[in-house]
Amino acid sequence: MGVYDFAAKTIDGTEQKLDAYKGKVLLIVNTASKCGFTPQYKGLEALYRKYKDQGLVVLGFPCDQFGHQEPGDENEIKNFCSLSYDVSFPMFAKIDVNGANAHPLYQYLKSEATGILGSEGIKWNFTKFLIDKSGQVVKRYGSVDTPEKIDKDIAKLL
DSSP, X not given: OOGGGOEEEBTTSOEEEGGXXXXXXXXXXXXXXXXXXXXXXXXXXXXHHXXXXXXXXXXXXXXXXXXXXXXXXXXXXXXXXXXXXXXXXOBBOOOBOSSTTBOHHHHHHHHHSOOGGGOXXXXXXXXXXXXXTTSOEEEEEOTTSOHXXXXXXXXXXX
């Protein structure tokens, strides 16, 4: 099993099979529009633009499970990302990353790359998972790990 076995609804409401990204390096991020880490959108977009022609795709998954920091609907989120950070990487519909209703993709990601002391739960917005070209989880990064810090790890996989 790998990331390509999952599907998710895009921010525009269409079902997207993740096997469409086969052969790409993926950076999967749970995002929020009203968080102290929200400026990371700028760095994520910079990474995407820097490496997209070499095979990187950033996938953003809005989540409102941390401090109600993603209160808007998909249209509001899409407009915010576009107007505030000129986001061009794929964004998905709002999901849960923890708990009984956690999206199956995130259940998988958390089991493959645990957090500090082996915990599976996502601690906050902008937790990132780096996926190699074969769809396997390589590494998990916390909210404080900036996109710029991840650049060298992405470059190695491309």
